[in-house]
Amino acid sequence: MKEFRVIVNEVIRIGIEKKITSKLRLRNELYPSFKNGFHTSYINMAVFKAHALLKAYRKTIKKNPNAKPPRVWKDFLIVDSYIYKMFDNRIRIPTRPREFVILSFNSYTSKILSQPNLKFGNATLTHNTISISFSKEIRKKEPSGYVGIDMNLENATCIDNTGKVTIFDMSRIVLIKMKYRKILSHFTRNDARVQKQLKQKYGRKLKNMEDSILHKASKTLALTGKQIFMEDLGGINKLYRKGNGQGTWYRFRLNSWSRFKLQKMIDCKSNLHNGFSVNYVNPKGTSSKCSICEEKILEENRMIRCPNCGLHIDRDVNAARNILARGMRFVPDAVQGEAMKQSKDVEQIVPSLLVDGTLQANRIATLVRERQ
Numbered sequence: 001m002k003e004f005r006v007i008v009n010e011v012i013r014i015g016i017e018k019k020i021t022s023k024l025r026l027r028n029e030l031y032p033s034f035k036n037g038f039h040t041s042y043i044n045m046a047v048f049k050a051h052a053l054l055k056a057y058r059k060t061i062k063k064n065p066n067a068k069p070p071r072v073w074k075d076f077l078i079v080d081s082y083i084y085k086m087f088d089n090r091i092r093i094p095t096r097p098r099e100f101v102i103l104s105f106n107s108y109t110s111k112i113l114s115q116p117n118l119k120f121g122n123a124t125l126t127h128n129t130i131s132i133s134f135s136k137e138i139r140k141k142e143p144s145g146y147v148g149i150d151m152n153l154e155n156a157t158c159i160d161n162t163g164k165v166t167i168f169d170m171s172r173i174v175l176i177k178m179k180y181r182k183i184l185s186h187f188t189r190n191d192a193r194v195q196k197q198l199k200q201k202y203g204r205k206l207k208n209m210e211d212s213i214l215h216k217a218s219k220t221l222a223l224t225g226k227q228i229f230m231e232d233l234g235g236i237n238k239l240y241r242k243g244n245g246q247g248t249w250y251r252f253r254l255n256s257w258s259r260f261k262l263q264k265m266i267d268c269k270s271n272l273h274n275g276f277s278v279n280y281v282n283p284k285g286t287s288s289k290c291s292i293c294e295e296k297i298l299e300e301n302r303m304i305r306c307p308n309c310g311l312h313i314d315r316d317v318n319a320a321r322n323i324l325a326r327g328m329r330f331v332p333d334a335v336q337g338e339a340m341k342q343s344k345d346v347e348q349i350v351p352s353l354l355v356d357g358t359l360q361a362n363r364i365a366t367l368v369r370e371r372q
């Protein structure tokens with residue numbers, strides 16, 4: 001692995017010095033000095049990796065002429081898919097000509113890898129991990145229904161086209177994050193070393209805990225086989241960074257649990273299980289407009305009231321309904337969203353999937369009450 005890293009850095013150096021951009025020429029420059037004792041494929045892979053890094057570097061240098069040339073610091077190794085072999089929970093990786101290392105997988109990994117119809121790609125090794133990329137042929141299924149998901153500070157509220165509400169509570173993540181933050185804030189500047197260690201330790205724990213909660217939620221959602229609609233959060237974390245005029249506390253709260261991560265997980269799992277992706281909708285006004293008549297709403301104690309049509313429901317459910325309604329505009333045979341928007345007549349505004357607006361609203365309100 002160390003040698004591999006050295007080669008990658010060497011290719012980068014050659015590439016910059018001699019201003020070579022073609023992969024083939026990079027390889028020809030390198031080949032004579034390394035061909036003995038190295039699997040040819042590794043040289044190709046090193047060139048491949050270095051070429052990608054160089055390409056990115058040329059792009060950055062256009063914007064910032066002082067950018068540092070890329071350099072790989074961590075040992076790693078990319079193994080081409082045709083030179084490793086997998087058999088009985090093990091992987092055999094050639095090192096030098098006629099020399100191999102054999103690594104075995106745990107039962108979970110081998111279960112995943114033994115699924116039918118997998119196509120394997122490159123494997124990447126580091127000192128303590130191995131990742132094997134694979135793709136799976138998935139027949140695109142027809143969605144069994146539609147769900148809108150509103151992700152707010154405390155939870156992810158989902159509503160489907162039959163009006164069923166499901167809530168994934170994320171407050172545990174927020175609570176534990178707050179606790180850790182408090183513990184860490186008790187240290188003074190002098191404890192920098194201890195503080196750093198603690199931060200790493202808590203950081204790892206926190207990540208594991210958050211990941212397991214998010215994995216569970218995303219799996220449950222994907223397995224319903226429904227088409228999922230979510231807000232396009234594009235850059236939400238950027239929005240709440242330092243220097244945007246918001247207080248530290250406010251920022252902390254908004255970045256409290258990783259909505260972006262959950263979106264990525266849901267999207268990935270929906271593709272894996274159902275063969276279709278999540279659809280993203282414009283987030284503007286989803287939490288400030290009535291989900292029946294699009295009038296501006298009044299909020300009191302987590303509940304919203306519409307001054308126009310009198311809708312009175314949980315604010316997260318209202319937002320989720322707005323997201324669902326926006327998402328339905330993607331669906332060809334559903335009621336067209338634009339027509340819904342222009343009309344001011346309540347009867348027509350209610351999308352047909354919600355059958356009867358008021359009835360549905362009451363049902364949701366009851367559901368919410370039952371939950372509390």
Ligand SMILES: [Zn+2]
Binds near residue numbers: 291294306307308
């Ligand atoms: Zn209304």
